[in-house]
Amino acid sequence: MFVPNKRRGVTLLIVLSVLSLISLSALTLFYSANLEMMIAGNARRSGMARRAAESGLNHFVALNRRYDALREEASGRESIQVIPPTPLGAKTSYEVKVLFCCLLSERKYIVESTGFYKKDDRVISVHTTKSLFMSPAP
DSSP: OOOOOHHHHHHHHHHHHHHHHHHHHHHHHHHHHHHHHHHHHHHHHHHHHHHHHHHHHHHHHHHTOOHHHHHHHHHHHHHEEEEEESSSSSSSEEEEOOOOOTSSSTTEEEEOOOOOOOETEEEEEEEEEEEEEEOOOO
8 A cells, every 4th residue: 555755745845935936036037137128228328319419519619600690690589509400320319509598698608409319210318418608709
């Protein structure tokens, strides 16, 4: 006659419990790694938009536009677009605006450069950089 061994059942239960814990740990590790990859991708896209905005600001500085010419071009408006959307690559671009404000003293203006990261014609990330410029008196 066969008598079941009670120790065998307990061992099977322990093995199944340990296997469940290992599986749960592996699943958690997978989700954690996936989340880290998504965060890194967002940081990369945000950084590329920031560098695009900085490129727009550098482009404006290289143009060496004078305050009087900018004011004349604005013809009374508070802002003008001085550099239209300019692609840097397949996914990044920038545009630059000059903002005149009544709160600023004479011959000061703000240059606002906005960098974009696009994917399939959808904007995924945007970064805006602003700098205060002061033009010397004529």
